[in-house]
Amino acid sequence: MLDRALKGSKTYWTLVIILLGFISAGSLAYLHQFKNGLGVTGMSRDVSWGFYISQFTFLVGVAASAVMLVIPYYLHNYKKFGRIVILGEFLAIASVTMCMTFIFVDMGQPMRILNVILHPTPNSILFWDAMVLNGYLGLNLVIGWATLHAEKKGTPPPAWSKPLIYLSIPWAVSIHTVTAFLYAGLPGRHFWLTAIMAARFLASAFAGGPALLIILALVLRKYTKFDPGREPIQSVAKIVAYAMVANVFFIILELFTAFYSNIPGHMHAFEFLYAHGNLVPLMWASSVLAVLSLILIIPPKFRENESTLILACISIFISLWIDKGFGLVIGGFVPTPFNTITEYWPTLPETIITLGVWALGFLVLTILYKVAISVREELGTAGPPK
Amino acid sequence: MGIFFSFFMVILLVLIAYFGIAAAGLHTLFGIIIPYAAFVTFCIGFLLKVIKWGRAPVPFHIPTTCGQQMTLPWINYSKLDNPSSTSGVIGRMILEVFCFRSLFRNLKTGLNNGNISYASDKWLWLAGLAFHYSFAVVLIRHLRFFLEPVPALINTIDSLDGFLQVGVPHFLLSGGVLLIAALYLFFRRTSNPQVRYISLPADYFPLFLIAGIALSGIIMRYISKVDIIKVKQLTVSLAELKGNAPEGIGTIFFIHLFLICTLLVYFPFSKLMHMGGIFLSPTRNLPNDSRIKRHINPWNPEVKVHTYEAYENDFREKMKGAGIPVEKE
Amino acid sequence: MYNGSKIIIGLIIFLAIATFPFYSNIGKSAGVPMPDTNTPVINGLDKKECVASAEYMKKEHMKVLDEWRDEVVREGKRDVINVGGRVFEKSLQNGCMQCHSNKSRFCDECHSYAGVKPYCWDCHHFKEGRI
Amino acid sequence: MAKGTPKPEELTSSIDYNPPATGWRETPVDFKEGTFCHGARPSYLQDVGFPNAREWAPADSDWKLPENWKEIFLEAMGERLKKYRSFQLFMDICVRCGACADKCHFFIGTGDPKNMPVLRAELIRSVYRKYFTTAGKLLGKNAGARELTLDVLKELWYYYYQCTECRRCSVFCPYGIDQAEITMIVREIFNLLGLNTDWIAGPVSNCYKKGNHLGLEPHTITSNIEYLLDDIEEITGIRIEPTFNRKGAEILFVTPSGDLFGDPGTYTAMGYLMLFHELGLDYTWSTYASEGGNFGFFTSMDMAKRLNYKKTRQA
Amino acid sequence: MRIDRRKFLQIAGLSGIGLGLSAADGLFKGKALASGAHSLPSSGTRLAFVIDVNKIEGEDGYRRIIEACHKIHNVPNIPNTKHEVKWIWTDSYEHSFPDQPNEFLPEKIKEKPFLLLCNHCDKPPCVRVCPTKATFKNPDGIVVQDPHRCIGCRFCMAACPYGSRSFNWVDPRNYLDMKNINPDFPTRTMGVVEKCTLCPERLARGLEPACAEASNGAIVFGNLADPESEVRKILNTHYTLRRKPEIGTQPSIFYVIGGGENAG
Incomplete structure (x- = not known):
């Protein structure tokens, strides 16, 4: 099936070459970082995790979101998701690939990365995160590939794939929960030290990932012969709406606890993010977009209109990207353990590397989607369902 | 068929080298004479085999066509799968030699409830690539034993190969990949009923031999270490045509070397000649221009x-x- | 031979690659390195004895150092090694290099001959002629 | 086909891709009803001057082979190893990776492991090793070699006539090993022993003598085309007047002879006739070279075709 | 014994934090707790510092202590504060004890620099989070950072509530006078985390940690598990502070603020 990725239209190859260009630029920047140390980034003694880890955190959510299609389709037999469930699984593969690459580029000693396996440390959440991420990557690769392959052969999916699919459901929840535990279990970091962290992660994941999926499905419909039909997109939109409401609700809960209790440590990060740090404009943009997206996605009139729906999805994606792909990690570090402020902003090499990793993920996604759509085109099942 | 025969042949070779060194102390024989003889056999055998092929003409001008032939200028034709020019042929050969393009196409035919189905099957391609490329890296890495001073490029390849700091000395990925790929190919040969059916001792023997070479190399590097300086002394002296075999290197080295010599000798007389043969394969190295040019059978009777x-x-x-x-x- | 020129060119390339080690060494007569123990400290010893035999150390010194490293840093086993009344610290810098104070002759020469690049010296350091 | 054509499911249900327990060299050939053709009738072979023409049947135990069949076979094989680089190469470099194994439609349809291109080639490779390589001579079976016996010859014949020379195996082979070329060469050798099939020898003889594989004689060709012209006139009202064996024409038109005889080829022929008329081409039909396909599959026929083509051009 | 300890750490890591907040009390009262999780290591060693803030004589006193440590451990002096490597340094009361703010603090204390270094916690979060066991607690109670094992993920830096860990953002050798470094001690490589080691190489030779030695008695080093030790004697007679005790890390660095005589 992989050979389908080697034959494509001019648009496809242009996209691939552009992505390869970004990947090469990212690789060169990474070589620079490898040679000169992580000092080329904006990270510091106080803000010891930056853009890489926050992107990783955000993308774990995107990866976990595939489960929002798998549950209705496989667990509730909601047949209308038959067309797009593969998009979710392949999006998960691309996202986990990005996650692992982001962790890799964040390592001070990438040569020793296997130490995580050679010296397994079950008390470290990072060890578990490495395990669940690899497992999730494997699960989605095997499931996505096997089901698509069976579709192509015209046979039912292999019997062994069923238990794996059921396993992938709690596994998707686990990758996000474990990633939330990376943060939620650290003493002395008030911003993260909250029991609701994993729930927040899941809510934002189930809003942001499916929102991206809607955007991707609509883009695919525009530029390829693939059309999942209107109804599954509307169903995903409802999922996005509920999840986004929950996500905003959870943030309000955090704000209430912090400010009503009036405990300084709990308020610091919010004050920095929303009142006097360099992230203030971004965080407000995120909040405004969140509210705007709710206005656009809750009323059925707007949600059912695909041009406002896509606006809502873009707003949600950007809002959550800022919130989780930036604010959450940086916000936890910037008020330092000394109650001082050390600002953080990514440097140029850091940005190029980040773009390169995103390009890598999108290349993986492009190739996987190309394969899936080509197979469907050959089978004549790419068009809208009758 | 022939699995045990091939396996015991390799074991026998190991024992020959072991007793030759450990019991008889034939350092010069195993360190100098056999390697030279093997290398000369390899080179001359290889040349003669290719010349033998070259002496046979190519009466048929029928390259394998896997796509639209060149016809009219407004019809897109398949430049690589049905090349009409030398450049197309070169492109096809490069992809074949470096990417194993034909294997990339591989399918698996199966029966499902009375329906014949075709499934994608790229494991052989993947394992083949892993096997050949890791073998190439291993070979290039070994130049550090033959060249003095060691060129910077070789050192770079060595450090990239040992990029992951695992073990002391660092584990070299190519060696491990080579061994795993050889074992996979063996596993495939025995587990796939059709491939098992067609396999001959000549298919198992080189796999065991190469696995043995990889394994003895890995053992020598990580477990039963040898005196690496003396090894290089020997190898450099071989390269400088001086040939003196210092003692006290360690028997495992001679086992490694003897297995390599066996491979070199075996090479020109076996299927391993596919290395040279692929370049001469008439269904791949000819342009499909029989409608453009008239090709006359060279022995035209x-x-x-x-x-x-x-x-x-x-x-x-x-x-x-x-x-x-x-x-x- | 048919297509003779192409085949002969191919064969020449093959031979050029196969015999590369033979002609590339011409004119670069290689001296064989010998780990040099000619240092003031060693010369001043009555009994020239190390923590293990030279034969063993040649093959396993990297392993010895690796084990020492784990013992000292991770297990806190800083007990010294006593060989015939002479005491050795389990340390590259403060053990080995105290006697073998000629890094370039004792370490580097063989390492570069064998194309080995240990990363010990990224952290550990040695000042030539310190002792 | 008295039993009627079986349904696809009935056919596929009997396929088993798992090879038998015995190795292929120990599994004797089984001439299965319906999987082989009659032996060539002597007259066809005599027409083209091939040796050892005789009445024989593949299912018989006695093939009435000439006394020295083994020498003929091996000598012809040795000659062809020197004449065909492809043959020599394809004998030497196969690594038995099995990529071609499930690509042959004979294998897909029968599940007979000896129909895997690799094994079909191995049948002759084992003979090659025994008589043409040092290792095979010395090590015998362990080098994958075997004696050329009558059973081996029959096996070769049985499987080398189960190949349509479609060359699909060659597409998948990493070295481009082409069973079609091996088949051609091995069948060439069989022709020296009079071992052809009626279905091939007949058309070949017809092409040679009458110019097309159906054996249409000149007057049959012209009258068939007349019928087509009548039909065209009836439908379009235009009468087309093609020429036959006319000298000095710019184009000699050669088409598969089926187009002149049976539906739906005839519709195609009517199409050409109308198209050429519309374009006003200066062309002529030939009754002498009236076969577009080449049923030769062996070189002498190929050569004959080319010569007569030239001749008509000149005419 | 060490194996038991490891097992315990694994359990602690998995069952989360907050196992017994009264451990500090227990120590102060000098009674062993019934629960094994909080008892002293059976080797009977838990190394600790008591720092008498008042005994350090002015700017010079601090500099001498810091230099003593940084010099012998080849800690680079990196001007860019974002990339700084610090094993022992000073900061104000406000920053050092942000959880105990007091706007009515005596001016003297408010302006007083506090010596900060790794707390060698009894329940170190950094050890809990490290995915490779590069940082671990040895039987003496020292929190060890093994630079050979470290993969540079910096999870420990996120976990440390005291900002005690430094990462080598750049090659430290660029900021060391390589001609005048301590020949007995290694430098570190780029991309690993480092911190105060509590001078095991000096302890092995029967010496005090470098900072204690250079402090003229302001820093007292000793074994908390030994009731007769000097550190225990001071703790018995002085009111001391520890940094962020409420998060249950149980630091081993104690600060004597008010001066022994008054507190006693």
């Missing part, structure tokens, strides 16, 4: 033909009856 005259003689009356012009009334 005289043949008896049924001439027009004879034809007219056979059917003259019938032709006349049908109003077809005839030469002779």
